[in-house]
Each structure stands twice: as C-alpha cells, then as structure tokens.
Amino acid sequence: MFLYLIAILIIAFYFYGTRNFKYWEKQGVKYEKPLFLVGSNLKQFIDKVSVSERFAAFYRAYPNERFVGFFEGNNPSILIRDPELVKRVLITDFRYFHHRGLHPHKTEIEPLMRNLFTVDGDIWKLMRQKLTPTFSSGKLKAMFPLIVERTEKLEKIADDLAETGKEVDIRELMARYTTDFIGACGFGIDSIALNEENSDFRKLGKRIFTTTKRDHFVNLLKRMAPETFKYLHFFDPEIEEKTISIIRQIMSARNYKPSGRNDFIDMMLELKEKGKIVGESLEKRNADGTPKIVELELDEQLLAAQVFIFFAAGFETSSSASSFLLHMLAYHPDVQDRCQKEVDEVLEKYNGKLCFEAVKDMKYLEMAFK
Structure with missing residues (x-):
C-alpha cells in the first residue's frame, strides 16, 4: 500500500512538473523542447552563457519563424523574431506587454530589484517619468568636475605605471577608475578605489558582477517556480545589506535633504522633497477604460534601489568600453596618434x-x- 502511494505521488509530481508542456504544440507554434520542472531554463547554465548569449543563440536557431515558444519553468513564454511584431509589442500594444519579465514576481519583495531596470508596472512608469528629466545635459554637466578630479588622479597613476615599464591590467585599472567616479557622482563619497585595489566599493562592484553557484541556483529556482521561492533574493544578502547600509549612511548624513553636491543621491533627495509621484496607471483601469490615477511614495528602499542601479550599470559599462578602446588603440598606433593629436x-x-x-x-x- 505504501509503495502504491509513493508511485501515485511520483506520477502526480511528474504531471504537475509537465502540466503546460503541450501548450505551444496545441497552438501550432514551434518551440524549444522543455525539461521536467525547469522548462527551458537549464540550457543557459549547461552552456555557461549569459542571458543575452542564450537568447541570441535561440533566436538564430529558428531563422524562418516569426516567433518561437519556450518555457520559464512550467510557464509558456515566447521569443518574437519578426520586427513588425516587435514594433507592435513595444509601441502599438504596449499597454498589454509592459511586464518585461526581468523580475518574475508581480509584487516586488526584494528591495534592490525595485530599480528602474528590473521593476515593472506602475512603479516602473512613475519612476521613469520622474527620472528621465533628471539626466538632462545640465545635470550631467554639473557632475563633470567630480569626474575630472578622478581623471587627474588616473593620469598620475598611469604616468607612474608607465615609468615602471611593467605590464598593467588595464581592465582592472579602468574598473577602479570608473568605480571611483561613479562613487563620487552617485554616492557623493571618495571611494579611494583608484588607489586601493581592495577598497570596499571595488569589492562591492566585483561582487555584483561575479555570479556564484548560489546566484545560479537561486536564479533557476525563481524562474522555475517564482511564487514558491519569492522570498529567496536574487542578490546575495551581502550585496543588499552593504548597498543599503552605505546609502542609508549618506542620506542620513545629509539629513535626507539635497546637499548641493549635484550627485545622484542629491537628485533622489530632490525628488523625495517633492512628495509622492502621481500619474496614470499602466495596470489599473476605470470602468470606462481610462487609466486610474495612482501614487508612489518615494521611501528609502526605493531610492536606494535607483542609486544601486546607477552604480552597477554605470561602472561596469564604462570600464568595459574604455578598457576595450585602450586595447584597440594599442593595436592601432596610427589611430592612437590621431586621437592624441586631437586631444x-x-x-x-x-x-x-x-x-x-x-x-x-x-x-x-x-x-x-563608439
């Protein structure tokens, strides 16, 4: 009797883990064959590639299809290949497709995932509405002296390194430089990353972009069953605690008011001073079909999430692009000479x-x- 029950449970578990796997077949849509429980999610980890590389390969595998099905765990998902359909999704029918799928939960639980890059729905719309004007040329120009200060330090370090005649890891040097100026422009502090290879900010930057086995495992679980594992955080507690602690200290030191430094935290505090953000909802409608008016409270965690993404996205992209430029200039001395002449x-x-x-x-x- 006991073995009979076990067999029933195994069969029931199997059917639960594959319950939607016929979805695309019934729709007559070509699709990537899913695996039990995990769907199509395991492929990225097996191939050891990034999300973008995984989907680029998936896109190329079906050259004659307008769209292709796959599975996020047990949930059917779709990759659109046809430019006209992409245009409809992003423009014409955007109100039905605004959930971008960068975060699997409809209600946000994880503090740092409430940033503009990963958040969805009304939080995304209202934050975007207020943050876009923040990056005006005037605001960026006001930050420029902070960058120049760090650039002069970099120039001195580069001169000293050149005199030694030793090989230099330019990728690491540019990562430290961009960490330093993003620390100044975003957080309003001297991160000393340029002079200290193991400064707290440099270690934080490295950790954000180092994907551990724990990160892979949590990502897989959340993609496989988002609601079951919604209390597991994408970001390691070490990243979350460190980031929120740093931002809380800086905001507290400024009494939660703009300080006149013209950095990103000042911009966030200026927004907070203006009170709640009010606007039309993406998700909620009135009986007559018009969008409801919704409000968003700019609390400490929401502000911290925006500063976090400013740091994470800013330093990594800048250091990758600038170190690659230096690499290319080293291999093309004629172009390097022309750049130097122009400077x-x-x-x-x-x-x-x-x-x-x-x-x-x-x-x-x-x-x-470029």
Missing part, C-alpha cells in the same frame, strides 16, 4: 583644462570610443 589640439583651445565642452569637441576620439 592636444582641443585642450590647447581650452587653456589646457579638461572640461565638459572640451570633451564634446573631441569628435574623432568619440568615434573611436
């Missing part, structure tokens, strides 16, 4: 001072960078 000529026009306008005048350098 010298432009700086001469501005009395040898590096400023926002001078950088905008360096057209050839910009082309090389």
Whole structure:
C-alpha cells in the first residue's frame, strides 16, 4: 500500500512538473523542447552563457519563424523574431506587454530589484517619468568636475605605471577608475578605489558582477517556480545589506535633504522633497477604460534601489568600453596618434583644462570610443 502511494505521488509530481508542456504544440507554434520542472531554463547554465548569449543563440536557431515558444519553468513564454511584431509589442500594444519579465514576481519583495531596470508596472512608469528629466545635459554637466578630479588622479597613476615599464591590467585599472567616479557622482563619497585595489566599493562592484553557484541556483529556482521561492533574493544578502547600509549612511548624513553636491543621491533627495509621484496607471483601469490615477511614495528602499542601479550599470559599462578602446588603440598606433593629436589640439583651445565642452569637441576620439 505504501509503495502504491509513493508511485501515485511520483506520477502526480511528474504531471504537475509537465502540466503546460503541450501548450505551444496545441497552438501550432514551434518551440524549444522543455525539461521536467525547469522548462527551458537549464540550457543557459549547461552552456555557461549569459542571458543575452542564450537568447541570441535561440533566436538564430529558428531563422524562418516569426516567433518561437519556450518555457520559464512550467510557464509558456515566447521569443518574437519578426520586427513588425516587435514594433507592435513595444509601441502599438504596449499597454498589454509592459511586464518585461526581468523580475518574475508581480509584487516586488526584494528591495534592490525595485530599480528602474528590473521593476515593472506602475512603479516602473512613475519612476521613469520622474527620472528621465533628471539626466538632462545640465545635470550631467554639473557632475563633470567630480569626474575630472578622478581623471587627474588616473593620469598620475598611469604616468607612474608607465615609468615602471611593467605590464598593467588595464581592465582592472579602468574598473577602479570608473568605480571611483561613479562613487563620487552617485554616492557623493571618495571611494579611494583608484588607489586601493581592495577598497570596499571595488569589492562591492566585483561582487555584483561575479555570479556564484548560489546566484545560479537561486536564479533557476525563481524562474522555475517564482511564487514558491519569492522570498529567496536574487542578490546575495551581502550585496543588499552593504548597498543599503552605505546609502542609508549618506542620506542620513545629509539629513535626507539635497546637499548641493549635484550627485545622484542629491537628485533622489530632490525628488523625495517633492512628495509622492502621481500619474496614470499602466495596470489599473476605470470602468470606462481610462487609466486610474495612482501614487508612489518615494521611501528609502526605493531610492536606494535607483542609486544601486546607477552604480552597477554605470561602472561596469564604462570600464568595459574604455578598457576595450585602450586595447584597440594599442593595436592601432596610427589611430592612437590621431586621437592624441586631437586631444592636444582641443585642450590647447581650452587653456589646457579638461572640461565638459572640451570633451564634446573631441569628435574623432568619440568615434573611436563608439
């Protein structure tokens, strides 16, 4: 009798774990064959690739299809290949497709995932509405002196390293440089990452972009059964606690009011001073079909999440792009000479001072960078 019950439980578990796997077949849509419980999610970990590489390969595998099905755990999902359909999803019918799937939960639980990059629905819309004007050229220009300060430090370090004649890991140097100026522009503090390879900020930056076995496992569980594992956090508690603690200390030191530093935290505190964000809902409708008016309270955690993504996205992209440019210039000395000539000529026009306008005048350098 006991073995009979076990057999029934195993069969029931199998059917539960594959309950939706016929979905795309019934719709007549080509799809990637799923695995029990995990669906299509395991492929990324087996192939040891990033999400973008996984979906780029998936996209190329079906050259004649307008769209292809796959499974997030047991949930049917779709990859759209046809540009006209993509246009409809992103523009014409956006109100039905605003959930981007970067976070599997409909209600946000994890503090750092409430950032503009991963959050969905009304929080995304209202935060985007307020944050977009924040990145005006005037605001960025006000931050520029903070970048110049760090650039002068980098110049001195580069000169010293050149004199030693030793090999230098330029990727690490640029990561420390960008960590330093993002620390200044975002957090309003001197992270000393340029001078200290193992500074707290550099360690935090490294940890954010180092995917551990724990991270892979949690990601798989959350994609497989989001509601069952919703209390597991994507970000390791070490990242979450460190980030929120740093931001809380800085905001507290400023008495939760703008300090005049013109950094990103000041921008967030200016938004907070204006009170609740009010706007039309993406998710809720009135009886007549018009969007409801919703409010968003800018609490400490929501502000911390935006500062976190400013740091994470800012330092990694900047350091990757700048170190790759330096790598390419080393292999193309003729282009390097031309860039150097332009820098010298432009700086001469501005009395040898590096400023926002001078950088905008360096057209050839910009082309090389891009």
